[in-house]
Every structure is written in C-alpha cells, then in structure tokens.
Amino acid sequence: MGGSPGLSPLRGAMLAALLATGVAPAASGELAELEAKHEAAIEELGQRGAYDALRKDFEALAKSGAGTEEGLGAELWLLRMHWWQRPDGTMESGAATLARRLLDEYPTSASLKRIPEFDYLFDAADFENICGRLTQVTPHTEVKAWCLFSTGKKLVRSAPERAPEFFRILREKYGEVPYRATTFGEIAAAYLDRHDPADLEPGKLAPEIIGVDTSGQPMRLSDYRGKVVVLDFWGDW
Amino acid sequence: MYPHERSLVKKLANAPFALIGVNSDRDLPKLRKAMEKEKITWRSFYDGGGTGGPIATRWRVSGWPTLYVIDAEGRIRFADIRAGELDQALMTFFPDLLGEESEGEEKGDAGRDL
Numbered sequence: 077m078g079g080s081p082g083l084s085p086l087r088g089a090m091l092a093a094l095l096a097t098g099v100a101p102a103a104s105g106e107l108a109e110l111e112a113k114h115e116a117a118i119e120e121l122g123q124r125g126a127y128d129a130l131r132k133d134f135e136a137l138a139k140s141g142a143g144t145e146e147g148l149g150a151e152l153w154l155l156r157m158h159w160w161q162r163p164d165g166t167m168e169s170g171a172a173t174l175a176r177r178l179l180d181e182y183p184t185s186a187s188l189k190r191i192p193e194f195d196y197l198f199d200a201a202d203f204e205n206i207c208g209r210l211t212q213v214t215p216h217t218e219v220k221a222w223c224l225f226s227t228g229k230k231l232v233r234s235a236p237e238r239a240p241e242f243f244r245i246l247r248e249k250y251g252e253v254p255y256r257a258t259t260f261g262e263i264a265a266a267y268l269d270r271h272d273p274a275d276l277e278p279g280k281l282a283p284e285i286i287g288v289d290t291s292g293q294p295m296r297l298s299d300y301r302g303k304v305v306v307l308d309f310w311g312d313w
Numbered sequence: 314m315y316p317h318e319r320s321l322v323k324k325l326a327n328a329p330f331a332l333i334g335v336n337s338d339r340d341l342p343k344l345r346k347a348m349e350k351e352k353i354t355w356r357s358f359y360d361g362g363g364t365g366g367p368i369a370t371r372w373r374v375s376g377w378p379t380l381y382v383i384d385a386e387g388r389i390r391f392a393d394i395r396a397g398e399l400d401q402a403l404m405t406f407f408p409d410l411l412g413e414e415s416e417g418e419e420k421g422d423a424g425r426d427l
Contacts, residue, residue, distance in 0.1 A: 256366075257359065257361050258362065258366065263365070263367055266370040270371055271373065276372065281389075282389050290336060300333060301385070301387050303329045303330055304328075305330075305331050306332045307333050309335045309372070309377055310357070311364065312351075313338070
C-alpha cells in the first residue's frame with residue numbers, strides 16, 4: 077500500500093472487487109481477534125496461506141457462536157474465502173450452499189448485505205435466486221438495495237437486456253440509501269447512462285464529468301478545455 | 314507510477330497540459346495522507362469510494378490504471394491506454410518538452426554498447 081502500482085496494471089473487476097471487500101467491518105471479541113490474526117497472517121503467509129491457516133478457527137467460531145452476530149461474522153468470512161476455491165472449481169457451488177444456509181439461519185441480520193456484496197463468488201443464476209429470496213426475508217432497506225444493485229450488476233454481464241429494470245427500481249425506491257461514499261441512486265443512474273463504447277473512441281468529444289475532487293471541491297472535466305488532459309483512473313493500492 | 318507522473322507534471326508545468334485523476338480508493342482520509350506523502354499535487358475526482366464508482370461505470374473502466382488522452386478541443390485522442398503507453402501518446406503533443414529524456418536514454422544505451 078502507498079506504493080506505486082508500477083507498470084503491471086491490475087486488470088479485472090473481480091480482483092479489484094476482492095481487494096475492495098477485503099476489509100472486514102469492525103467487530104468485537106473473538107471475531108475481531110481472529111480477523112486481526114488473519115490480517116497478520118496475510119503479511120507472513122500470503123492470502124491463500126492465511127486462509128488455510130485460519131480456516132479451522134473461523135469454522136469453530138461459526139459453530140460456537142451460532143445464532144449470534146459473532147457466529148454470522150465468522151460465516152461471512154468463510155463465505156468470502158470461497159474465492160480461494162477457484163482453482164478446484166467448487167467456488168460457486170460452495171458459496172451458494174453456504175449463502176442459502178445463512179438466509180435460513182440469520183434472515184433478519186443486516187450483516188447479510190455482505191452476500192450481495194460478494195456477488196463475484198456466485199454463478200449468475202444462483203445469485204439471482206439467492207438475492208430474490210434475501211430481498212423477501214430481510215427487513216432492512218440497505219440489504220434490499222444491495223440485492224437489487226448486485227443482481228443488476230451481475231446481469232450486465234450475463235443478460236444485459238434485463239439489467240436496467242433492476243437499476244430503475246433501485247434508483248426510484250432506494251435512491252437515497254448510501255452506497256460507499258455515494259448513493260445507490262447515483263450508481264444506478266450511472267449504470268442506466270453508461271457511455272456508448274463508440275463514444276469513448278479516439279476522435280469523439282470526451283463526455284463531460286461533473287463531480288467533486290478529493291478535497292470535496294466541485295470540479296468538471298470541461299474546466300480543463302484548452303489543455304491536453306491525461307485522464308487517469310487510479311487507486312492507491 | 315507516481316514518480317513518473319510527478320516527472321511528467323514537472324516537465325509539462327508550463328505547457329497547456331493537465332493530469333486529472335479519477336480516484337477509486339475506498340478510504341478517503343487514508344488516500345489524502347497518501348497523496349500528501351507521495352506529493353500528488355494534481356487534482357482527482359473522487360469516484361464514490363470504490364472501483365465501481367459512477368464515473369468509472371459511465372466510462373466502462375474495468376482495469377486500473379486506465380488512461381485517456383484528451384486534446385485541447387476536448388476530443389479523445391488516445392482511448393483506454395495503459396501506463397506504459399502514455400509517454401509515446403504525449404510525445405505527439407509535446408515532442409520538444411518530452412524528447413530530451415528519450416534521447417538521453419538512447420545515448421545511454423549507445424554508451425553501453427561501446
């Protein structure tokens with residue numbers, strides 16, 4: 077962290093999503109201790125090694141803490157770690173089985189928003205089914221919004237003609253719900269208004285960008301008309 | 314990438330040029346600290362606190378870093394290029410200001426050959 081990404085670009089939204097969701101929410105007690113151990117183990121053993129080393133401890137906590145947020149936190153860690161089962165091809169089926177069980181055992185927990193957040197673990201059909209059920213059982217607006225958003229995002233790849241309906245409902249019914257540093261309304265609007273690839277080709281006028289800078293000051297791309305602009309999509313990771 | 318960007322910004326300080334970021338970091342306070350430490354003086358849009366932010370989504374960005382070069386009239390001239398392709402792209406606009414380094418490198422290579 078804090079260093080330069082060098083010349084090897086981080087390609088692939090999936091890996092980026094994995095890194096972005098790599099920070100577990102603050103927890104208390106045994107779960108927090110295990111998560112701290114896991115963070116330390118990553119430094120020493122790498123991602124895969126840290127998972128192997130701590131898997132049994134998280135499984136034990138999932139059992140001993142069953143029915144509590146601690147237990148669910150351990151289950152959600154185990155869910156996220158299905159990523160490391162990619163090589164043997166059991167990631168999607170394993171993740172779906174665990175997610176369905178969590179829906180049965182913890183239907184009213186707000187922490188279940190992490191299931192749609194981990195959309196990259198699931199097969200598209202399983203995911204839509206799981207999110208559909210989660211939307212019905214959860215009492216939480218935020219969980220419902222996450223379900224609509226992640227289902228729409230997943231459909232952009234697998235069945236793009238069906239994605240807009242999800243983003244429209246998201247914008248209309250859950251537009252004010254926070255999504256990271258923005259709102260689901262803003263991100264839904266962006267998905268409904270993606271630039272045509274042909275409009276991002278050399279020779280085309282660059283689409284306007286209206287936003288705020290990292291200090292919170294308003295800024296527009298067109299403020300820089302008259303200059304050659306390098307537009308650099310970057311992250312400090 | 315930062316040292317290279319800093320050097321570009323320095324070389325083109327008096328040219329009609331701007332480096333504009335679209336940042337996808339999640340933790341804004343941490344990002345501000347990193348920008349200070351790395352002397353990142355150029356401005357960035359803050360894109361919603363994650364890789365799938367509204368700007369990256371509209372621009373269909375799926376890899377980081379991704380670069381566009383836009384001319385003074387606002388037209389895209391180089392689309393979706395990688396960091397390693399940037400120098401060559403900018404040479405088409407500022408050959409006099411950016412040429413020196415590559416000449417220097419060529420001389421260096423020639424020197425080794427001798």
